[in-house]
Amino acid sequence: MSIKPDVVLDLKGLHCPMHIMKTKNALDLMKAGQIIEVISNDKNSKTDISGLCRRLGLELISTKEENGIFRFTIKK
Secondary structure (H helix, E strand, O other): OOOOOOEEEEOOOOOOOHHHHHHHHHHHOOOOOOEEEEEEOOOOHHHHHHHHHHHHOOEEEEEEEEOOEEEEEEEO
16 A cells, blocks of 8 residues: 655755755645655665654655665655
């Protein structure tokens, strides 16, 4: 079963700290319980996004990598 995100944030081409800032800004606009999918091609995004989720107390539902593209599913 795939989870349908409420928000999809395509951050390909952006690098730290921009992918973190834009993800945080999008999360700030979301309601509790909503799902965001973040798409990035920055190899550091895997540790950055998981760290952001830990700091903000968010659930990182899944992390997928395919051909250098990372997809993170986060529940606020």
